Amino acid sequence: MGTPLEPREEQVLEVLDRLYDEYPDSTISLDFSNRLELLVAVVLSAQCTDERVNGVTADLFEKYRTPEDYATADVDELSDDIGSITYHNNKAKWLKSAAETIVEEHGGEVPDTMEELTELTGVGRKTANVVLQHGHDVVEGVVVDTHVRRLSRRLGITEEEYPKGIERDLMSIVPEADWQQYTHLLISHGRATCTAINPDCGDCVLEDVCPSSKLDHEVDLASGEPWG
Incomplete structure (x- = not known):
């Protein structure tokens, strides 16, 4: 047994x-076609709806296609490009910094380890997990x-x-x-x-089966279990 x-x-x-x-x-509801787009979308999605992110990245991904594009971008212009995203000023700085690291330390490729991803500016464990799972087919956590x-x-x-x-x-x-x-x-x-x-x-x-249910249940006195 x-x-x-x-x-x-x-x-x-x-x-x-x-x-x-x-x-x-x-499945994941963010729109992306490669690992860089996935990374950018997940960074933007922090405290922001996926629907809004998808609306912004439809144009963003046409303008910024490579890590070099983000790394060399004017941060104020990038901030304007994602202006409807929550905390867009900070996220623009994070994206530029993360892209610089990707270009300088990873040959322009989005890293494929938790350690390397979480060393990128603006990337915590949650973001790294998403990138690993949907960009690299690596499931290290939840x-x-x-x-x-x-x-x-x-x-x-x-x-x-x-x-x-x-x-x-x-x-x-x-x-x-x-x-x-x-x-x-x-x-x-x-x-x-x-x-x-x-x-x-x-x-x-x-x-x-939810202990937080707001519904009242009658109880079967014989079993002590709720009906319905």
Whole structure:
């Protein structure tokens, strides 16, 4: 007999099973055609919607095609080019600096290791994970964005508060084969149903296994289990 699963592991498997059925085509929603575009898009997406990022990068990627283009750009002009993105002044500086490093230290190629990626200006572990997974087909961890943080905590999968702790916790209980899709599935569900302000518990495929559900349940007195 195998080792019994702990409650959180059972919860993860149930959540994955239902969300795979609900969102069979769930994947990254940023538009990109190469690793550089992916890196730029993910940096821009911090605290900004993917929809807005995609609107900006449609023109940006026509103007800036290589790391050298970003490295030699006038930072004020680059900032204007991404002007509708949150924190565009800082992100313009980050993109220029990261591109300079890519040109000077990596031969113009986006790095393929966590260590090298996180040494780039503006690139934290979350961004690096996305670039590795979708640019290099390397899955080293779980991408923890605002949806993954919110839903993982609401569903009782983790009690950690901050991304590093959440990722470490998730890596210990989410099957490694599901690390990448776990993020996409929770993002899809977070956007569609389990929103930050008014989650639609009445239309949620996870409602009956969610300890944070806002719905009241009658209880079967014989079993102690909720009905419905």
